Amino acid sequence: MPATSLVLIGAITPLSGIIGSLAWPRLQRKLGWSNLRALVALVLVAAVIPLYGCLGFVPWLKGAKFGGLTTKGEMWALAVYFGSVYGAFQSYARSVFAELIPPGEEARWYGLYSITDKSSSFFGPLVVGLIADATGNIRFAFFFLFFMLLVPVPILLGAVDVAKGREDAARYSEAKDASAASSR
Secondary structure, eight states, X not given: OOHHHHHHHHHHHHHHHHHHHHHHHHHHHHHTOOHHHHHHHHHHHHHHHHHHHHGGGOGGGTXXXXXXXXXXXXXXXXXXXXXXXXHHHHHHHHHHHHHTSOTTOHHHHHHHHHHHHHHHHHHHHHHHXXXXXXXXXXXXXXXXXXXXXXXXHHHHHHTOOHHHHHHHHHHHHHHHHHHHHHTO
């Protein structure tokens, strides 16, 4: 793709992110979903991207005009799709996280969130680069990305109890305040 197309894709993706960030809460309200359920849905919707990229390995699709992110049209569609999902994904990840933070501890916990977010922005591309170097084909990284998107789903569905987490956070904050008051 020419550089001008890449620049336009770079502009379309965040614009789609804004639209996704506005559209997903409407969908959430319409379906009566919690923030956690919306986040899980977004993770699954995002997993379609690397899964679609894996179609490039399907032999009978090699000559097709679609599948595996091999055409310019697919890249344009991906820019819109990714942006609309990722913008909302980031919002919901922070919303679920915020529900679990003890009151008065926001700076500390969002600092940790920021560090882990930045670390993944380093390690993800590093692993993708290592896969591309080892195989000679960046497409193999789609399998890694698909796997990494699916790993948190059972954890989010089975281990994260937002209501209990909210209660635990409030109890922690109350105990900390009581401890601070008694030490004065």
